[in-house]
Amino acid sequence: MAAFPEGKSEERKHKNNPNGSGASQGQWGRAWEVDWFSLASVLFLLTFSPLIVYYFIMSCDQYHCSLTDPITDVLMGNSHLSDIWNKTPSLSWKAANIYIFWVTFQVMLYILVPDFCHKFLPGYVGGVQEGALTPAGTVNKYEINGLQAWIITHALWFANAYYFHWFSPTIIFDNWIPLLWCANILGYTASTFAMIKSYFFPSNPNDCKFTGNLFYDYMMGIEFNPRIGKWFDFKLFFNGRPGIVAWTLINLSYAAKQQELYGQVTNSMILVNVLQGIYVLDFFWNEAWYLKTIDICHDHFGWYLGWGDCVWLPYLYTLQGLYLVYHPVQLSTANAVGILLLGLVGYYIFRMTNHQKDLFRRTDGNCKIWGKKPEYIECSYTSVDGTKYYSKLMISGFWGVARHFNYTGDLMGSLAYCLTCGFGHILPYFYIIYMTILLTHRCIRDEHRCSSKYSKDWKRYTTAVPYRLIPGVF
Ligand code: NDP
Numbered sequence: 001m002a003a004f005p006e007g008k009s010e011e012r013k014h015k016n017n018p019n020g021s022g023a024s025q026g027q028w029g030r031a032w033e034v035d036w037f038s039l040a041s042v043l044f045l046l047t048f049s050p051l052i053v054y055y056f057i058m059s060c061d062q063y064h065c066s067l068t069d070p071i072t073d074v075l076m077g078n079s080h081l082s083d084i085w086n087k088t089p090s091l092s093w094k095a096a097n098i099y100i101f102w103v104t105f106q107v108m109l110y111i112l113v114p115d116f117c118h119k120f121l122p123g124y125v126g127g128v129q130e131g132a133l134t135p136a137g138t139v140n141k142y143e144i145n146g147l148q149a150w151i152i153t154h155a156l157w158f159a160n161a162y163y164f165h166w167f168s169p170t171i172i173f174d175n176w177i178p179l180l181w182c183a184n185i186l187g188y189t190a191s192t193f194a195m196i197k198s199y200f201f202p203s204n205p206n207d208c209k210f211t212g213n214l215f216y217d218y219m220m221g222i223e224f225n226p227r228i229g230k231w232f233d234f235k236l237f238f239n240g241r242p243g244i245v246a247w248t249l250i251n252l253s254y255a256a257k258q259q260e261l262y263g264q265v266t267n268s269m270i271l272v273n274v275l276q277g278i279y280v281l282d283f284f285w286n287e288a289w290y291l292k293t294i295d296i297c298h299d300h301f302g303w304y305l306g307w308g309d310c311v312w313l314p315y316l317y318t319l320q321g322l323y324l325v326y327h328p329v330q331l332s333t334a335n336a337v338g339i340l341l342l343g344l345v346g347y348y349i350f351r352m353t354n355h356q357k358d359l360f361r362r363t364d365g366n367c368k369i370w371g372k373k374p375e376y377i378e379c380s381y382t383s384v385d386g387t388k389y390y391s392k393l394m395i396s397g398f399w400g401v402a403r404h405f406n407y408t409g410d411l412m413g414s415l416a417y418c419l420t421c422g423f424g425h426i427l428p429y430f431y432i433i434y435m436t437i438l439l440t441h442r443c444i445r446d447e448h449r450c451s452s453k454y455s456k457d458w459k460r461y462t463t464a465v466p467y468r469l470i471p472g473v474f
Contacts, residue, residue, distance in 0.1 A: 136206030207223065261325070278347055
């Protein structure tokens with residue numbers, strides 16, 4: 001799939017108005033002006049997100065992954081906040097060295113090793129690729145080599161685990177909280193640096209958005225595509241590496257810890273490793289395609305991406321594996337097969353839905369979806385400069401089942417990860433709760449943008465495909 005690069009037909013129509021429409025600019029990414037609600041939300045997230053991450057990880061470390069025990073302990077007077085804090089491992093030189101090595105290694109793989117995977121992997125789109133046209137009219141070039149970085153990193157990981165024995169494969173788990181402080185330092189440094197950079201040496205001044213509100217600008221970002229030099233792109237680097245390359249390594253470290261503690265790796269841990277591994281590999285296989293998704297096309301680089309990619313993602317997306325170290329669940333064969341099927345079907349729906357839209361847009365509708373020529377609704381919209389453009393919304397395949405069936409598939413996969421952990425605690429279910437909120441909110445934001453972009457044509461589309469995520473329900 002992938003292959004957006006040759007998919008220019010839709011973009012030509014968007015020439016003056018790359019990210020969708022003039023009418024709807026500003027619905028994504030961040031605003032030009034800050035209302036009190038946005039400011040309150042920003043302050044809330046800036047304050048509480050780091051605490052939430054700490055709370056989850058500390059609960060596993062000190063309370064066997066119970067989210068309620070720390071609160072009851074403190075309320076009953078059995079423990080003070082200072083006791084919990086004093087028991088929390090602090091930043092160590094060992095963790096700092098591991099983290100510095102890790103990030104430096106990923107930076108080197110990103111900027112020094114041009115992609116060779118696209119030369120021998122059929123269908124894979126890597127090497128130098130173009131991103132979407134930015135609002136100021138720039139088309140950035142990217143070196144797509146995430147798959148290669150992932151393969152090299154994991155090959156070294158396995159070589160170490162089975163042959164060299166330079167370090168223990170449990171190293172990540174063993175230093176998990178000290179590494180949290182390192183990840184925070186990098187997240188805050190990257191976001192603060194990006195903010196200062198946008199004032200003094202922005203990569204593209206015309207793509208900067210200032211509201212004048214320091215907190216909002218810090219959180220949502222000012223620069224659209226901050227870069228150092230020609231190739232070091234903050235969004236691409238932080239979005240994929242070090243967080244997503246680390247995701248599968250973190251899970252492997254949890255599996256190694258289970259082996260060390262219990263002498264075996266449970267089938268639930270294997271399922272988490274396999275299902276999340278497929279998701280991560282899919283991300284890197286389609287890295288060029290991700291250049292055209294909402295994340296890269298509409299979001300500015302601020303704390304939300306910088307800190308989120310360094311801390312939120314690696315610490316909270318991997319909670320199932322962490323939980324299984326403390327509670328090794330061995331699933332019955334029927335349950336394991338059921339969960340595997342849910343995860344695989346979810347992944348299939350997620351991938352095929354994205355693929356169908358990609359193919360449809362790339363060929364301008366001249367393709368086959370489920371063996372037939374796709375049906376679609378012809379749409380038009382007008383850009384800020386008054387130019388009329390034409391587009392198409394497909395109502396065949398998965399896009400005729402629901403308006404965001406790709407999100408539904410994503411949610412099915414997310415639920416499968418959580419179900420591997422059984423029903424002993426709520427903590428591993430954080431992921432499905434978070435993804436449901438994230439994708440429902442995203443769906444509503446996207447539809448708001450599309451509705452103001454396509455107006456009455458969007459109404460025709462929603463009449464033809466009445467449900468967003470689950471036919472007959474929502
Ligand atoms: P989509 O890929 O769903 O793209 C939405 C856009 O597609 C719309 O704005 C519209 O753009 C166009 N479109 C909508 N309906 C149709 C149609 N019927 N036919 C043709 N084009 C249509 O959105 P995302 O970029 O949010 O998602 C990409 C993937 O990333 C998803 O599968 C999602 O699940 C995943 N994801 C994962 C996250 C995670 O943390 N794990 C986070 C976010 C996303 P236009 O203006 O061009 O018409």
